[in-house]
Amino acid sequence: xxxxxxxxxxxxxxxxxxxxxxxxxxxxxxxxxxxxxxxxxxxxxxxxxxxxxxxxxxxxxxxxxxxxxxxxxxxxxxxxxxxxxxxxxxxxxxxxxxxxxxxxxxxxxxxxxxxxxxxxxxxxxxxxxxxxxxxxxxxxxxxxxxxxxxxxxxxxxxxxxxxxxxxxxxxxxxxxxxxxxxxxxxxxxxxxxxxxxxxxxxxxxxxxxxx
Amino acid sequence: xxxxxxxxxxxxxxxxxxxxxxxxxxxxxxxxxxxxxxxxxxxxxxxxxxxxxxxxxxxxxxxxxxxxxxxxxxxxxxxxxxxxxxxxxxxxxxxxxxxxxxxxxxxxxxxxxxxxxxxxxxxxxxxxxxxxxxxxxxxxxxxxxxxxxxxxxxxxxxxxxxxxxxxxxxxxxxxxxxxxxxxxxxxxxxxxxxxxxxxxxxxxxxxxxxx
DNA sequence: CGGCTGGGTGATTCCCGTTTAGTGTCGGAC
DNA sequence: GTCCGACACTAAACGGGAATCACCCAGCCG
Numbered sequence: 122x123x124x125x126x127x128x129x130x131x132x133x134x135x136x137x138x139x140x141x142x143x144x145x146x147x148x149x150x151x152x153x154x155x156x157x158x159x160x161x162x163x164x165x166x167x168x169x170x171x172x173x174x175x176x177x178x179x180x181x182x183x184x185x186x187x188x189x190x191x192x193x194x195x196x197x198x199x200x201x202x203x204x205x206x207x208x209x210x211x212x213x214x215x216x217x218x219x220x221x222x223x224x225x226x227x228x229x230x231x232x233x234x235x236x237x238x239x240x241x242x243x244x245x246x247x248x249x250x251x252x253x254x255x256x257x258x259x260x261x262x263x264x265x266x267x268x269x270x271x272x273x274x275x276x277x278x279x280x281x282x283x284x285x286x287x288x289x290x291x292x293x294x295x296x297x298x299x300x301x302x303x304x305x306x307x308x309x310x311x312x313x314x315x316x317x318x319x320x321x322x323x324x325x326x327x328x329x330x331x332x
Numbered sequence: 333x334x335x336x337x338x339x340x341x342x343x344x345x346x347x348x349x350x351x352x353x354x355x356x357x358x359x360x361x362x363x364x365x366x367x368x369x370x371x372x373x374x375x376x377x378x379x380x381x382x383x384x385x386x387x388x389x390x391x392x393x394x395x396x397x398x399x400x401x402x403x404x405x406x407x408x409x410x411x412x413x414x415x416x417x418x419x420x421x422x423x424x425x426x427x428x429x430x431x432x433x434x435x436x437x438x439x440x441x442x443x444x445x446x447x448x449x450x451x452x453x454x455x456x457x458x459x460x461x462x463x464x465x466x467x468x469x470x471x472x473x474x475x476x477x478x479x480x481x482x483x484x485x486x487x488x489x490x491x492x493x494x495x496x497x498x499x500x501x502x503x504x505x506x507x508x509x510x511x512x513x514x515x516x517x518x519x520x521x522x523x524x525x526x527x528x529x530x531x532x533x534x535x536x537x538x539x540x541x542x543x
Numbered sequence: 544c545g546g547c548t549g550g551g552t553g554a555t556t557c558c559c560g561t562t563t564a565g566t567g568t569c570g571g572a573c
Numbered sequence: 574g575t576c577c578g579a580c581a582c583t584a585a586a587c588g589g590g591a592a593t594c595a596c597c598c599a600g601c602c603g
Contacts (some may be wrong), residue, residue: 134372143550144591161458177551177593188590207463242453244516247372257520281538283531287523291510291532299502305455309472312498320494320540321502327492329531354581376560386583388562397560 144182146172152193160190160243187248190239191256197236200231200261205266215239215270215277216330218320223296227318231299236243242301264293279331288329295325355393355496357383370446372399376428398415399461401450404465408447409470412440416477426488427541431533433478434507441511442522453512475504490542499540506536 150171155163165186169176183189187311204225230237240260245253268289275285283291299321303314311317349384366374376397380387381488394400415436419429441448451471456464486496494502510532514525522528 159455159457161590162590167588176591177553178551180592217349224524238455242512242516244370244449246370261520266401269557282534283527285525287531287533290523290528291535294509294513294528295506295532295536297511298505298507299514301453301506301512302508305453309468311500316494317498317501320498321506323493324499324502324539325506325535326539328535328537375558377558385581387560388584389582392581480560 140288143172143174143178146193147174147179147182147189151189155190155193158236160239163190184252187252191248194236194240195256195259197229197233198256199264200239200264201226202259204229204262205263209266211270215273216326218270219267219274219292220326222270223254223292223322224318226267226293227296227300230297231303231314233306234304237300241297258275264289267293274330281329283329292325293330295321298309354383354385355529356387358390358393358400359403362400366401366404367444371450395463398463402459402463405447405451406467406470408440409451409474412437413470413474413477415440416474419476420480426484426531427537428474429481430478430485430503431537433481434503434533435529437478437504438507438511440543441508442514442525445515448511449515452508453516475500476505481540485541490538492542494540502540503536506532 146147147168151163151168154167154171158167165179166176168180168189172178179189183192205222208222208225211218211221213221228243240256269288271292272285274280275288280288298320299317302309302315303311359380362374362379365378365382366465375391377387379400380390382387390400394403416433419433419436420472422429422432424432440450451467456468476490479496482503483496486499492500507529510528514522514528
């Protein structure tokens with residue numbers, strides 16, 4: 122009977138002893154809101170409400186708002202690295218590998234526009250360096266994975282101009298430019314994205330690599 | 333004696349009758365702060381302080397904060413359009429024209445990183461459409477000016493793949509990608525920007541255009 | 544039984560853009 | 574000369590963001 126009496130007060134609160142679960146709940150709710158409404162739209166209060174907890178409670182599990190979004194981004198970039206790793210294992214020639222990796226990269230960007238923007242289109246000025254460190258490191262590992270086949274191409278003496286590193290940076294940034302504009306300026310009257318991606322890849326690869 | 337009492341209050345105010353000058357003063361101060369500290373750093377209150385006026389006073393001359401920054405951006409984009417117009421008038425072949433325009437574009441971006449970010453790297457979601465309309469239109473005119481030589485190249489049958497519009501969009505977005513990454517990720521260990529720009533232009537032009 | 548601790552809270556702080564309700568002053572009309 | 578309306582401007586406040594503070598309460602441990 123005492124159980125029955127305690128209920129009303131208890132029901133207003135979350136069950137005890139599952140603090141480690143809360144972190145996951147917050148991440149899940151934050152991801153949904155963030156994907157739907159972007160960085161600014163994903164307020165601490167909204168996330169807290171979605172979890173059914175006070176906004177203050179988020180600070181039990183995360184240092185600040187950026188920490189939450191960064192952790193989400195980190196997961197996403199890990200998926201991107203996983204993609205690249207799989208492609209790196211495929212038994213195809215280096216040029217195809219480069220192309221497939223870049224296609225996967227652009228598809229990832231268009232599939233996760235908000236995450237992509239947060240990671241690749243913002244300065245990260247307002248975020249202290251240590252927080253961005255690991256996601257940046259992860260991004261670097263992605264770039265390294267992507268650079269491998271480019272170095273192979275360079276080793277074959279098939280680079281038309283520039284070093285392997287320069288070629289890799291140009292290939293990456295060219296594709297980044299396309300998807301970032303498609304994402305941030307959707308209202309502009311673009312040609313078909315798939316064709317644009319193809320023209321970009323054909324152009325860059327033909328321009329940088331000899332047969 | 334009432335006169336004596338009023339004096340100190342008077343000296344705290346700006347001279348009268350120069351309301352139309354204030355607008356220019358605000359723009360000048362805002363530009364300085366904006367260039368130095370970016371969009372978020374350029375707060376209404378900071379700008380007002382720099383002018384020596386209350387924050388409320390800015391709303392005499394501008395509808396809101398975005399209006400101020402957009403006006404600054406507008407001026408910058410007009411300079412960019414002017415650049416393109418000058419290049420369009422030069423008696424050189426279309427491919428060189430494309431190259432020179434893109435070089436000027438990238439130099440502009442690196443010289444005006446904050447303006448470039450505001451105009452070309454943000455969604456403009458939080459800004460109501462009518463406010464962005466004219467700066468977007470100006471951007472479109474820039475793109476049109478840039479497209480002209482690309483269409484000429486296409487008319488000569490020298491386009492390796494894709495339509496003239498697609499080629500123009502790819503050329504633009506490729507260069508945008510390079511400068512936007514250089515701007516937003518300055519801490520990453522990039523190769524020499526000038527060489528990267530050259531490799532990007534050589535690659536794209538050689539890849540898209542036949543001799 | 545008493546104190547410690549972990550998860551959680553409401554109130555508060557500070558800063559932002561923006562709004563409201565005014566205030567002092569000037570040029571001109573009478 | 575005096576009054577008046579418009580102008581340039583202001584102080585105070587609002588609502589909403591992130592983040593912090595002091596506190597609370599249930600459960601466990603000794």
